[in-house]
Amino acid sequence: MATRALLLALLLVALLCSSLRTGDARSSKAEEEGSALRSRASVDEVKFDFTPFLIQYKSGRVQRLMGTRVVPPSLDARTGVASRDVVIDQTTGLAVRLYRPSRPGKLPVLLYFHGGAFVVESAFDPVYHNYLNVLAAKAGVIAVSANYRLAPEHTLPAAYDDSWTALQWVLSSARHGSRSWLSRHGDMSRLFVGGDSAGGNIAHNLAMRAGKQGLDRDLDGSPRIKGVALLDPYFLGTHVDPSAERAWGFICAGRYGMDHPYVNPMALPADAWRRLGSARVLMTVSKQDRLGPWQRAYVDAIRGSGWDGQAQLYETPGEGHCFFLNNLASPKAAMHMATLAAFVNRN
Numbered sequence: 001m002a003t004r005a006l007l008l009a010l011l012l013v014a015l016l017c018s019s020l021r022t023g024d025a026r027s028s029k030a031e032e033e034g035s036a037l038r039s040r041a042s043v044d045e046v047k048f049d050f051t052p053f054l055i056q057y058k059s060g061r062v063q064r065l066m067g068t069r070v071v072p073p074s075l076d077a078r079t080g081v082a083s084r085d086v087v088i089d090q091t092t093g094l095a096v097r098l099y100r101p102s103r104p105g106k107l108p109v110l111l112y113f114h115g116g117a118f119v120v121e122s123a124f125d126p127v128y129h130n131y132l133n134v135l136a137a138k139a140g141v142i143a144v145s146a147n148y149r150l151a152p153e154h155t156l157p158a159a160y161d162d163s164w165t166a167l168q169w170v171l172s173s174a175r176h177g178s179r180s181w182l183s184r185h186g187d188m189s190r191l192f193v194g195g196d197s198a199g200g201n202i203a204h205n206l207a208m209r210a211g212k213q214g215l216d217r218d219l220d221g222s223p224r225i226k227g228v229a230l231l232d233p234y235f236l237g238t239h240v241d242p243s244a245e246r247a248w249g250f251i252c253a254g255r256y257g258m259d260h261p262y263v264n265p266m267a268l269p270a271d272a273w274r275r276l277g278s279a280r281v282l283m284t285v286s287k288q289d290r291l292g293p294w295q296r297a298y299v300d301a302i303r304g305s306g307w308d309g310q311a312q313l314y315e316t317p318g319e320g321h322c323f324f325l326n327n328l329a330s331p332k333a334a335m336h337m338a339t340l341a342a343f344v345n346r347n
Contacts, residue, residue, distance in 0.1 A: 044057040044058070044059050044061060045057060045058045045059075046058070048152075048250050050117075050119060050247060050250060051065065052065055052066060053065060053066060053067075053116070053117050053119050053120045054119055054120060056152055056250075062152060062153065064119075064120050065120075066120055066121075067116050067120035067121035067122065067125055068120075069125055069126055070122065070124045070125065070126075071124060071125075071126045071129050072124075073085050073097060076133040078133070079101070079133045079134060079136070079137035080101065080102040080137065081099050081100065081101050081102070081133045081136045081137050082099070082100050082102075083097055083098060083099045083100075083129070083132075083133070084097070084098055084181075085097050085098075085124075086098065088165065088166065088169040089162075089165050089169075092149060092162065092165075093149075094146070094147065094148065094149070094162050094165055094166065095123070095147045096123065096144050096145060096146050096147065096166060096169070097123045097124060097129070097132075097144075097145045097147070098142065098143070098144055098145075098181055098182075099132050099133060099135075099136040099141075099142065099143040099144075099145070100136070100142055100181050100185055101136045101137045101140055101141070101142075103140050106185060106186065106187035107140055107141055107142050107185055107186060107187060107190075108139070108140070108141045108142070108186075108187055108190035108191070108192060108226075108344050108345065109141065109142045109143075109144065109170065109174070109182065109186040109187065109188060109190065109191050109192065110135075110139070110141045110142070110143045110144065110192045110193070110194060110229075110344060111144045111146065111166060111167060111170055111191070111192070111193045111194070111203075112132065112143055112144065112145045112146070112193075112194055112195055112199065113145075113146055113148065113159075113163060113193075113194070113195030113198075113199030113200075113202040113203055114128045114145065114146075114147075114195065114196070114198075114199050115195065115196040115197030115198050115199045115200070115232075115234070115322055115325075116150075116197065116198055116199075117197070117198055117234065117247070117251070118150065118151050118156065118159055118198045118234075118251045119150050119151050119152065119251065120150065122147050123145040123146060123147035124147065127325055127326065128145060128325075130328070131325050131328065132145055134328050134337065135337060135340065135341070138337055138338070138341050139337075139340065139341035139344050139345065140341075140345065141192075141344055142181060142182060142185055142186045144166070144170055144182075146162065146163060146166040148162035148163060148166075148202070149162055151250070151251045151252075151253075152250065152251075152253070155251065155252055155253040155255070156251060156252040156253075156255065156256070156262065157252075157262075159198075159202055160202060160205050160206070160209070160262075163202045163203075163205070163206040164206065164209060167193070167206060167210070170182060170191070171188070174186055174188045175188075189226075190226055190344075191224060191225055191226055192225065192226055192227045192228070192229060192344055193206055193207060193225055193227075193228055193229070193278075194227075194228060194229030194230070194231065194282075194340075195229075195230075195231065195233075196231040196232055196233075196322050196324075196325065197231075197232055197233065197234045197321065197322050198234045199231075199233075200229075200230040200231050200232065200233025200234060201233050201234040201235060201262075201263070203228050203229065203230060203233075204228060204230060204233060204235075204265060204298075205262060207225055207228045207276050207277045207278045208261075208272075208275065208276055208277070209277075210224070210225060210277030210278075211275035211276050211277030211278075212275055212277075224277070225277050225278045225279070226278070226279050226280065227278055227279060227280040227281065227282065227343060227344065228276075228278045228280070228281050228282070229282045229284075229340055229343060229344075230281065230282065230283045230284070230295075230298070231284045231322070231324070231336075231340070232284055232285065232286055232289055232291065232295070232321050232322045233283070233291070233295060233298075234263075234291065235263065235264065235265060235266075235291060235294040235295060235298060236248060236258060236263050236264060236291070236294055237258065237264050237266060237293075237294050237297070238258050238259050238264065238267075240258060245258055248263055264294075265298055265301065266294070266297050266298065266301050268301070270304070270305040270306055271305075271306075273301065273302050273305030273306075273307050274305055274306050274307045274308070276302070276307055276309065278309060279309050279310070280309055280310045280311075280312070280343070281299075281302060281309060281310070281311045281312065282312045282314065282339070282340065282343045283295055283296075283298060283299050283311065283312065283313050283314070284314045284315075284316070284324075284336060284339070284340075285313065285314070285315045285316070286315075286316050286319040286320055286321055286322070286323055287315060287316060287317045287318060287319065288318065288319055288320045288321075289319075289320055289321040290321070291321065296313070299311050299313045312343065314336070314339050316332055316335075316336060318332075319332055324336040324337065
């Protein structure tokens, strides 16, 4: 009986010691995790909150909150449009996604730049992949969607430099790439550039650079870029709210103020407008877009500059910024795309 009592006492002591060791281990683990969280919190203190697009931390980490999904190129079953990816600059990793509709003959070429405030989205995002499949089919164009570098890792003018590289590649590939889609199916006498939001900003600045550097004319003197499609473009001016000014400063790392023509084309003198390297401009404005005043001012400025091209303004009532990228079957989005298709195909 005494032996049994002694064994029971020893067993209780062993269980108690085991419990204490487990508690100490858990306490130690909790302290380690708490220390790690505190360390991570101190390292990952927010440097710039650009919600809903991204958050940049003082550690250098960038957390993108949207526009990170990727879909591969394909043969789209609904539209019959085929797509493929090409890396056009090994140094920067600049790539493009090409779209070819199932139509005979030579087709217009559209060099397209996606939106995303210069900081999110890509040419491989499902929203843009879907949009350009439908656009290529509806407008009958060879679309070249450029995957330019994003801020803050690559602040402006990186995106502008990539657009220039993409334009040079399109022109070179059409001339010398005997096996490329552009040389076989593209009609370079009908070359257009365009984009939405930040991509519209890029398209405008690309056309300006083409005009300044003498790349705007063919041998016969006609404009090389036949049209620029600015779809709800990202333009601002000197009188913007502080948050918009901070955002622009973040995008360009403070290099360019609110009066710089990169973001405020209305600051351009009239003679600079006349060097825009395009025959026509299409400006689309969504009535509820807060950028609308600057978009309309753009059209007024170019029409009053003495530029010898044609500027078309198309407004959609009751819609917000770049509404047309989603729900492509909606009547307003369909009309928006029909306007763009008509702009590209008008003689």
